[in-house]
Amino acid sequence: MSLEGTGEGSKKMSGLKRGLALFAIGTLIAVPLLAQVAGPDYGEFGIFGMDRRDAVWMAAQLHLLFAAFVLGVPMFAVVIEAIGIFGRQERYDKLAKEFTRLLLVAYSATAIWGAILVFFLSTLYPRFWAYLTAIFAPSMWLYAGMFFLESFTLYLYYYGWDAWKKGVAKKVHWFLGIMLNVWGTIVMFIANGWLTYMMSPPADVTADTAPQTVQLWSAIANATWMPINIHRLLANVVFGGAIVGAYAAYRFLTSESDEERAHYDWMGYTGNFIAIGALIVLPFAGYWLGREIYEFSQQMGITMMGGFMSWLWIIQAFLIGILFLTGNYYLWIGMGRIPGAERFQPYIKWMLLVLVLGVIVWATPNTVIADRDEIAAMGGTHHPFLGVLGVMSAKNTAVNLMILTTFLSFLMYRRANKEPVVSWAKMGTMLQGAAFVVAALVVLFYGIYGYFVSAIIRIGFSVYQVAAVLVTILFVLGIDIAMVRGAKSRGAIRWGQMPDRSQYALLILAVTFTWLMGLMGFARSGIRQHWHVYEVIRDTSEQAFTPALGPAATMISTCVLIFFGLVGMIFWLGGLAEKSVYDDTSAAESGH
Amino acid sequence: MKRLLKQPFWQGAIVVAIAYVVFKYLIGYALPIIGVSSAPVPSSVILQYMLTVFVGVLLYMSAEEGRWGTFQKPIKEAMVSRDQKNLRGVLMVVIPIMVGWLAYQNVKPSFAAPATLRSIHPAPPNEITFRGLPIQLTGLENPLHENGSLEEHLQVGKAIYVKNCVPCHGDLLDGAGHFAQVFNPIPADFTNSGTLPMLTESFVFWRIAKGGPGLPQEGTPWDSAMPAWENILDENEIWSVILFLYDQTGFSPRTWHEEGEEGGEEH
Numbered sequence: 104m105s106l107e108g109t110g111e112g113s114k115k116m117s118g119l120k121r122g123l124a125l126f127a128i129g130t131l132i133a134v135p136l137l138a139q140v141a142g143p144d145y146g147e148f149g150i151f152g153m154d155r156r157d158a159v160w161m162a163a164q165l166h167l168l169f170a171a172f173v174l175g176v177p178m179f180a181v182v183i184e185a186i187g188i189f190g191r192q193e194r195y196d197k198l199a200k201e202f203t204r205l206l207l208v209a210y211s212a213t214a215i216w217g218a219i220l221v222f223f224l225s226t227l228y229p230r231f232w233a234y235l236t237a238i239f240a241p242s243m244w245l246y247a248g249m250f251f252l253e254s255f256t257l258y259l260y261y262y263g264w265d266a267w268k269k270g271v272a273k274k275v276h277w278f279l280g281i282m283l284n285v286w287g288t289i290v291m292f293i294a295n296g297w298l299t300y301m302m303s304p305p306a307d308v309t310a311d312t313a314p315q316t317v318q319l320w321s322a323i324a325n326a327t328w329m330p331i332n333i334h335r336l337l338a339n340v341v342f343g344g345a346i347v348g349a350y351a352a353y354r355f356l357t358s359e360s361d362e363e364r365a366h367y368d369w370m371g372y373t374g375n376f377i378a379i380g381a382l383i384v385l386p387f388a389g390y391w392l393g394r395e396i397y398e399f400s401q402q403m404g405i406t407m408m409g410g411f412m413s414w415l416w417i418i419q420a421f422l423i424g425i426l427f428l429t430g431n432y433y434l435w436i437g438m439g440r441i442p443g444a445e446r447f448q449p450y451i452k453w454m455l456l457v458l459v460l461g462v463i464v465w466a467t468p469n470t471v472i473a474d475r476d477e478i479a480a481m482g483g484t485h486h487p488f489l490g491v492l493g494v495m496s497a498k499n500t501a502v503n504l505m506i507l508t509t510f511l512s513f514l515m516y517r518r519a520n521k522e523p524v525v526s527w528a529k530m531g532t533m534l535q536g537a538a539f540v541v542a543a544l545v546v547l548f549y550g551i552y553g554y555f556v557s558a559i560i561r562i563g564f565s566v567y568q569v570a571a572v573l574v575t576i577l578f579v580l581g582i583d584i585a586m587v588r589g590a591k592s593r594g595a596i597r598w599g600q601m602p603d604r605s606q607y608a609l610l611i612l613a614v615t616f617t618w619l620m621g622l623m624g625f626a627r628s629g630i631r632q633h634w635h636v637y638e639v640i641r642d643t644s645e646q647a648f649t650p651a652l653g654p655a656a657t658m659i660s661t662c663v664l665i666f667f668g669l670v671g672m673i674f675w676l677g678g679l680a681e682k683s684v685y686d687d688t689s690a691a692e693s694g695h
Numbered sequence: 696m697k698r699l700l701k702q703p704f705w706q707g708a709i710v711v712a713i714a715y716v717v718f719k720y721l722i723g724y725a726l727p728i729i730g731v732s733s734a735p736v737p738s739s740v741i742l743q744y745m746l747t748v749f750v751g752v753l754l755y756m757s758a759e760e761g762r763w764g765t766f767q768k769p770i771k772e773a774m775v776s777r778d779q780k781n782l783r784g785v786l787m788v789v790i791p792i793m794v795g796w797l798a799y800q801n802v803k804p805s806f807a808a809p810a811t812l813r814s815i816h817p818a819p820p821n822e823i824t825f826r827g828l829p830i831q832l833t834g835l836e837n838p839l840h841e842n843g844s845l846e847e848h849l850q851v852g853k854a855i856y857v858k859n860c861v862p863c864h865g866d867l868l869d870g871a872g873h874f875a876q877v878f879n880p881i882p883a884d885f886t887n888s889g890t891l892p893m894l895t896e897s898f899v900f901w902r903i904a905k906g907g908p909g910l911p912q913e914g915t916p917w918d919s920a921m922p923a924w925e926n927i928l929d930e931n932e933i934w935s936v937i938l939f940l941y942d943q944t945g946f947s948p949r950t951w952h953e954e955g956e957e958g959g960e961e962h
Contacts, residue, residue: 432754486734
């Protein structure tokens with residue numbers, strides 16, 4: 104069976120994508136020049152009841168979502184391809200190719216939304232756009248060049264997959280995958296320079312500084328640039344994994360044969376594994392970003408964490424709670440198709456209890472929404488008893504215990520059909536258990552001790568808690584890898600024998616990740632309040648106010664809906680244009 | 696009864712019911728009886744907690760095929776079994792009445808002010824003007840730590856507190872002064888660990904100097920009755936009363952840098 108779309112339709116599609124990419128690059132080059140022309144500060148917009156800020160917001164959000172996807176997927180596609188090459192397992196090579204296939208249409212969508220964003224910015228915010236181009240023009244040329252390289256590397260990478268399949272050619276192909284990541288990362292770092300400059304311009308830039316005199320490198324390498332770069336790199340992997348998982352779920356649910364279901368079950372598991380794995384390290388990058396924001400401006404930091412934006416963190420906690428619950432749920436259901444997993448069933452309720460209590464603690468607001476009577480009864484907006492759960496000590500403790508529990512679920516899933524044969528298996532398992540207990544105790548100790556020390560010391564405790572969890576994860580995993588080497592199998596995983604609701608869990612994960620990105624992006628951008636460039640260029644338009652949570656949530660949800668509408672179309676096209684690679688049934692039978 | 700307890704559906708229902716009793720009654724009403732400071736949990740928090748518990752129960756029940764089948768059994772029976780005709784009839788009356796009652800509860804006219812979302816720690820400005828002169832708040836320390844006798848400053852602070860603050864914030868600094876109950880929100884309780892130790896002295900200075908009228912636009916309406924004391928007290932008097940507040944409550948203010956660190960940036 105031919106696995107590729109090598110027909111006329113496919114050629115037309117690639118031509119269209121190239122055209123769109125060139126169009127976007129042309130726009131990037133032309134518009135800064137147009138923007139130099141003197142005119143009004145702001146342009147008018149009034150389509151579908153949206154104002155100029157809504158238009159830019161929507162275009163930026165959708166561009167970012169597609170961009171995150173096309174930057175995230177190549178990162179793990181190239182790793183999976185390497186597993187295929189160096190581990191000599193062809194099924195991984197095919198999986199990497201199937202991941203990459205999804206990139207092609209998404210790449211066009213990224214370019215289209217990027218072009219729309221540039222058009223909106225230059226026509227609706229001409230003065231501000233002229234200011235940005237005056238500082239960043241050279242980096243915009245470089246951006247265009249990198250975009251060009253990225254596009255052609257992607258086409259070579261995908262369309263050359265079968266042509267360069269063996270020997271040195273295959274290694275060159277893999278190298279192309281690495282270069283695709285390099286170009287993509289540079290593109291993202293450049294764009295991050297522009298947006299972080301808006302948040303944290305260098306200290307020597309004031310309202311009176313002429314933009315032509317601002318040093319390009321100091322503008323790019325501002326206080327929040329590198330934290331955002333790292334945060335986004337990791338988040339892109341999480342997001343890419345989740346969207347790939349959703350694609351697999353969609354294909355699983357529409358499968359017509361057991362082989363197809365088995366393949367997409369495996370693909371969905373892999374996508375979810377990537378997403379949750381990268382999610383575990385994401386909070387560290389987040390902490391770093393938050394710290395840099397505080398360092399840059401205490402006012403900005405408090406607006407974000409304690410002031411107006413603080414409620415977003417409660418919503419975030421809820422959404423991350425959904426991620427934890429759903430991620431674990433998917434693993435637990437998955438254990439139903441693994442022989443030997445029954446022995447872990449009795450533990451599930453206790454792990455669920457930890458997760459539910461964790462979500463309850465994490466989502467307990469410090470300032471409670473209450474009516475006048477309730478406030479009077481509490482003596483303020485701070486609940487006298489539950490108030491202790493509203494502070495960081497409680498929340499860090501909760502989230503670290505949730506991470507430990509999720510790791511335990513994964514470990515059980517991993518061990519379910521394996522029976523270690525090494526002589527020290529019992530001792531190893533006991534050591535693993537002890538490591539979990541010690542980590543939980545360290546997390547609890549610093550969580551409780553945090554209530555008795557000053558805030559500045561308490562902040563440092565989160566590092567100890569996180570370190571305890573990370574070290575435990577590495578230690579336990581190290582033991583596990585050594586222990587299951589050559590282990591006896593209790594039976595092969597019955598890929599494909601998953602109830603449909605497990606696939607809806609994957610879809611929920613993807614939607615929740617997308618929502619989270621929109622919400623936290625709003626927080627990051629919104630803490631500038633009425634500034635285009637914080638304390639340098641003031642927003643003097645009618646939309647200078649920070650939107651309240653309701654309208655912001657509506658806008659973000661609309662973006663999420665549009666994104667999934669478009670992604671749904673991409674998934675559909677993915678199935679329409681080319682056949683899947685699931686024909687190798689043996690691929691999906693021998694475990695993960 | 697024993698048979699019922701073994702049925703996952705009823706197990707789940709019992710867990711949800713127990714959780715409701717804990718959140719609604721135990722925390723709010725039983726804890727104060729045994730001397731633990733508490734208050735009824737606001738409905739927004741109960742909703743949030745109950746939703747989490749409900750989802751948790753559903754996840755547990757559906758995480759395993761066999762359990763999920765047994766869990767659904769009573770629901771399916773109630774909906775289609777011939778034996779459950781009467782139960783079905785009752786449910787068809789009770790459920791619409793419950794939905795109607797909930798809808799009525801949500802739309803009936805009420806005189807209560809709507810629930811508000813209030814930031815208790817608004818972001819301070821980087822700089823304020825005090826009686827027309829600019830003061831940089833970021834990095835600002837209480838100057839009285841370095842000048843004069845601490846004992847004297849505390850005496851001055853105490854006198855100012857007694858004269859100006861006691862009517863609202865109370866003689867025990869617990870926000871229960873004799874005027875307190877007429878304000879909503881009630882005055883800050885300085886003995887609560889969520890207030891003074893969370894704040895730098897410069898933040899407290901800003902709040903005392905500018906009071907309710909000086910609160911930022913962000914997160915309005917504030918409804919704070921706190922006067923702007925810069926019109927009545929001078930700079931040193933405000934710093935003295937801040938020293939008194941921390942001394943009296945035993946809390947340490949939030950600091951800009953870790954103790955022993957000589958300025959500079961933390962990295």
